[in-house]
Amino acid sequence: MDAPSLPETYRAILTIRRFEERLLSLHQEGLIQGSMHLCNGQEAIPVGACRELRADDALTATYRGHGWAIARGLPLPDLFAELMGRASPLCGGRGGSAYLCGAPYGFLGENSIVGAGVPIAAGAALAARRDGAGAVSLVSIGDGALNQGAVGEALNFAAALALPLVVVVENNIYSEMTPIKEMVAIDPLAQRAAGFGIPSVTVDGNDTAVVQAAVAEAVARARSGGGPTLVEAMTERLVGHYTGDAQQYRPAGEVEAAKTREPLTRLRAAAGQELGAELAVVDEEVEATIESAVQEAMGYPRPDPAGAALGVYVD
Amino acid sequence: MSTNAVTEEITYIRAVNEGLRWALREYPKALILGEDVALPNGPFGATRGLHGEFGDRVIDTPITESAFVGAAIGAAMRGYRPIVEIMFMDFTQVAMDQLVNQLPNIHYVSNGGFRVPLTIRTQQGRTPGSCAQHSQSLEAVFAHVPGIRVGLPANPQDAYDMLRSAIASDDPALIIESRALYASRGPVELERPLAPIGRAQLRRPGEDVTIVSWSRMVGEAEAAAQRLEAEGISAAVIDLRWVSPVDHDTIAASLERTGRLVIAHEANRTAGFGAELAAWATEERFWDLDGPVARVGAPDIRMPAAATLQEALLPSAESIAETVRATLNAAPA
Ligand SMILES: Cc1ncc(C[n+]2csc(CCOP(=O)(O)OP(=O)(O)O)c2C)c(N)n1
Numbered sequence: 001m002d003a004p005s006l007p008e009t010y011r012a013i014l015t016i017r018r019f020e021e022r023l024l025s026l027h028q029e030g031l032i033q034g035s036m037h038l039c040n041g042q043e044a045i046p047v048g049a050c051r052e053l054r055a056d057d058a059l060t061a062t063y064r065g066h067g068w069a070i071a072r073g074l075p076l077p078d079l080f081a082e083l084m085g086r087a088s089p090l091c092g093g094r095g096g097s098a099y100l101c102g103a104p105y106g107f108l109g110e111n112s113i114v115g116a117g118v119p120i121a122a123g124a125a126l127a128a129r130r131d132g133a134g135a136v137s138l139v140s141i142g143d144g145a146l147n148q149g150a151v152g153e154a155l156n157f158a159a160a161l162a163l164p165l166v167v168v169v170e171n172n173i174y175s176e177m178t179p180i181k182e183m184v185a186i187d188p189l190a191q192r193a194a195g196f197g198i199p200s201v202t203v204d205g206n207d208t209a210v211v212q213a214a215v216a217e218a219v220a221r222a223r224s225g226g227g228p229t230l231v232e233a234m235t236e237r238l239v240g241h242y243t244g245d246a247q248q249y250r251p252a253g254e255v256e257a258a259k260t261r262e263p264l265t266r267l268r269a270a271a272g273q274e275l276g277a278e279l280a281v282v283d284e285e286v287e288a289t290i291e292s293a294v295q296e297a298m299g300y301p302r303p304d305p306a307g308a309a310l311g312v313y314v315d
Numbered sequence: 316m317s318t319n320a321v322t323e324e325i326t327y328i329r330a331v332n333e334g335l336r337w338a339l340r341e342y343p344k345a346l347i348l349g350e351d352v353a354l355p356n357g358p359f360g361a362t363r364g365l366h367g368e369f370g371d372r373v374i375d376t377p378i379t380e381s382a383f384v385g386a387a388i389g390a391a392m393r394g395y396r397p398i399v400e401i402m403f404m405d406f407t408q409v410a411m412d413q414l415v416n417q418l419p420n421i422h423y424v425s426n427g428g429f430r431v432p433l434t435i436r437t438q439q440g441r442t443p444g445s446c447a448q449h450s451q452s453l454e455a456v457f458a459h460v461p462g463i464r465v466g467l468p469a470n471p472q473d474a475y476d477m478l479r480s481a482i483a484s485d486d487p488a489l490i491i492e493s494r495a496l497y498a499s500r501g502p503v504e505l506e507r508p509l510a511p512i513g514r515a516q517l518r519r520p521g522e523d524v525t526i527v528s529w530s531r532m533v534g535e536a537e538a539a540a541q542r543l544e545a546e547g548i549s550a551a552v553i554d555l556r557w558v559s560p561v562d563h564d565t566i567a568a569s570l571e572r573t574g575r576l577v578i579a580h581e582a583n584r585t586a587g588f589g590a591e592l593a594a595w596a597t598e599e600r601f602w603d604l605d606g607p608v609a610r611v612g613a614p615d616i617r618m619p620a621a622a623t624l625q626e627a628l629l630p631s632a633e634s635i636a637e638t639v640r641a642t643l644n645a646a647p648a
Binding site: 058060090091092094095099101102103104108109111113116118119120121122123124125126127128130131137149150153154156157160161311312313314315 | 387
């Protein structure tokens, strides 16, 4: 696929960033309840990866999945409404921040059980292979999730059956709030894939083009019957693990340093003077898009309490 | 071909096999996944011949219950109708995240966006020599979980019918077979309409007491009823068949006549599904009751392997009959 222009990439990443920043203000205003897991700083990964996905591919993410949902094309008003507990067309308010999905978008959903999405994504890959149309299944997990038994089981399952699965590990260097390097005895983490006979690569997750290239190779392998691939994308989150995380466990200066190499900072630096003016326009446009999405979301009704008991079963 | 015959005398496990064959014929998107289900024909023979007939729609998986239950969920979300075999009920515990946190949530939380027409087959209960990790009756664990249907067939016809109904349903279902009954024979009508999910069966009408049971204990309850008949006690026996959803109407209709309720299951007594039925009876049918509800179940003890030890603990026709006698004699002090 053609490399998107810098302002396009900037717009995609900024949209996720502003979406999540707006979530925080909505939370402060009392319009969103409960904690959220933001992907602030990690946006280049979903943006780069989703560029390689077709409409008939399956996508599975984690509770830190707003960026994946947006990059997959789920409408912003629907997402705001879902998080506000309104009757959104996504899950009608049943999913919330950490467990939403979008069936019409091939978004099998977030998952709030660490690692649990990988077996499910392997099943979507099994379906894709049987369908025979060259579709793939992509799943994102965190670095800590790689230690879950279900992930190991699913990696072996996908490898043994040569399924078209792409596992993207977003290594934000923290397994929740503990440095991942204290929780494993290997570096890089991607090495673990070798034990399953799965090819892997570790890349700069703050560079959309680099992520896209790595995922492109993985997707091509999957589409052509070559089986699963693990892509480890190195990144850093600029905010807490969840909203309300005071981050006392992070060494002084770490977040500040991370801000010098996060995706938006880099793009602004790369833009220089010439494109800089264009980015300023994008800033305003994204601002307006977010605000109109919020307004639209406020227009969704609250879910009808009478419906809360419905739909546990199809029949 | 076996399926041309209208009624056959076949074993329980063969009835399961015919149910699976029916499903693979009926639904092009049906798949079977599990350990040793394809080339080895299934650890208990449930999938005998199916790989030969249906090829790679019958899939041998690694010994990873989380992975293949999860994968079946993912495939179901993408349009397939998978049937998973978990070799022993005890092994569901290894896949509890997928079975409890994932599977039953998807239709509800997606607000109907996704359907998960997935059937899990497993088998449970003790047989002589079976160890403590291959003997447990855990239906109550799953009956507690909304979003998954749970059925326990007690005879070959039901093994065939309930499995087919579960597979045909667009909802997740868990069919818990009885290993102790696998070799038992009975008439099975193969060509008949799908039965609705959640209907109990009155196996035997009675006037003095209603015994509700399921799975292997149905046979014991029927044997108990025979003994009691010789003593002049008329016991109704209901095969509950499904612990989710529960057919309260069939129990209520019998209770109206008998006024006495005894529940018999192989599972441990405490928080067994009998406790739920007893609670229902006191909440909803209190004025039909002529005395306390009684439960028969295994005591709250781990299951030893030796048959003599197992028999000392397990409910039987005699312990059910004894409970019925005590129930009928119960009077306020
Ligand atoms: C099975 C399970 N255990 C623990 C948790 C609590 N928890 C939620 S997110 C999280 C951190 C996972 O870390 P990682 O996989 O590195 O992803 P990150 O949150 O850093 O994106 C934990 C432990 C959970 N949701 N599920």
